Amino acid sequence: MEASAAWKMRWQASTLPMAKTFMEVACRKKSLVCLAADKYTMAELFDLLNSVGSSIAALKTHVDLIDDWSKDEWNQFCTLAHEMDLLIFEDRKFADIGKISRRQMGGIYNIGEWSDLVTAHLISGPDIVDGLQKAWSDAGREGGVLLLAQMSSRGNLLGPNYTSTVVEAGRVHPGVFGFIGNGSNANSVRELRTMVGDGKMIWTPGVNLATGDGEMGQRYGDPYEAVMAGSDCIIVGSGIHGASDPAAAAAAYAELSWKALLER
């Protein structure tokens, strides 16, 4: 199916090449699933990616979780992800001033060299987005920033006023790919979509077919409802990697997310 037909207004209103790339990948894969690959060894990461890569559209990493991280193996892992037609999204949640955030894209992990997307808080002001974008251009690459407008964890401090301030600044910034919304609550996603309009993506963690409370304050909402409420990508971790059959679970999340997009 053509991306413009599946995504309709979102496709037409989007001005970012990276957002169009994501929408096209989602159409090829028939999946709006981003896997939260929260594993602690390289071997587990390779296993997980090999078993679910065909059902997902993006791979979310926490590069600093890995016990046996090495540059060579990480490069191989990223190559495999790109061969599987996936965007790589480092959920680093940058928050420092622009100059330092730019440098934090370098260092040992060199996030700017392999990430297509990263998360950032806007708490330090809008220059963080420029700093992150500079890091990608330093590396001769393109990338997009997902700003945290909401979070899924209980007791978080990203209240309604903060959310609308972030959206106001982010929706007009060309370096912003979109916003993180609270997938555990469809009403929150719907409100966020109203504020954002069609020009930017909303990606939502905090989704699981088993809704309710997760570990250590995580909360889960229904993935189908999140997409119906305006989420463009469901970020699923435990729902896939914690399942007895991760490949089957990934396929199930893919199917329901794609169905919801077409119904929406």
Ligand code: 5BU
């Ligand atoms: P889970 O296993 O589906 O609960 O994993 C959720 C992932 O999404 C995990 O990697 C978190 O770092 C990430 N996350 C989140 O859960 N909630 C948020 O508000 C943000 C990120 Br931002």
